[in-house]
Amino acid sequence: TQLLEQSPQFLSIQEGENLTVYCNSSSVFSSLQWYRQEPGEGPVLLVTVVTGGEVKKLKRLTFQFGDARKDSSLHITAAQPGDTGLYLCAGAGTGGFKTIFGAGTRLFVKA
Amino acid sequence: DTGVSQNPRHKITKRGQNVTFRCDPISEHNRLYWYRQTLGQGPEFLTYFQNEAQLEKSRLLSDRFSAERPKGSFSTLEIQRTEQGDSAMYLCASSLGDSRQPQHFGDGTRLSIL
Secondary structure (H helix, E strand, O other): OOOOEEEOOEEEEEOOOOEEEEEEOOOOEEEEEEEEEOOOOOOEEEEEEOOOOOEEEEOOEEEEEOOOOOEEEEEEOOOOHHHOEEEEEEEEEOOOOOEEEOOOEEEEEEO | OOOOEEEOOEEEEOOOOOEEEEEEOOOOOOEEEEEEEOOOOOOEEEEEEEOOEEEEEOOOOOOOEEEEOOOOOOEEEEEOOOOHHHOEEEEEEEEOOOOOOOOEEOOOEEEEEO
16 A cells, blocks of 8 residues: 655744655655645645656745655745645556545644 | 636535535546545545546445546536535546646535534
8 A cells, every 4th residue: 555654744833944844655656746735725736746856946845756756855945924734745656547645744834 | 717616615414415516627637536635634535537437436435425427527426325424525636647647626525414
């Protein structure tokens, strides 16, 4: 069974601080997505990474896919209150169609 | 708005009643997924369609659950004889092509069983 473990589960920081969220698995994924979800809404796609070692930047967010395509990280620089939300990673397996989601990291950025 | 649309947004019903949710995917997307999400958890896969064919169902999908996508466009998810444990957010997503393509989600239907 493929599992994605996210850490930390909860993070509360001050505006302006940097943070890193991790997504780990013992399984290889053909691609990995990061989503952000706000209360009462569906997840919104932030990025897809497909190549081992790939790094993608989206403004203050930096995403990295591990060399072995088993793990990923999301780094946020100078966090803002608008970054508050649930960050989910999701992996697509190499052999099938199913996408597996982690339980998420709930981020709260205080002004 | 050409995103994924789900109706209703909220459903409150008594235990034992049947409920049906609808999902309209992004029009050119051939894949459609249903997920269930409970508080503090990520979405859990329920079932998946490629065009009108239902290709996989999770063990979470008991025989009280049925999903259809009759013309390969919109989809419905029905829960019969609802139970307290069915209370959750039911999310629909759609995508193009293979599993490496990202899924685009609707805002979900929140089901509350009294």
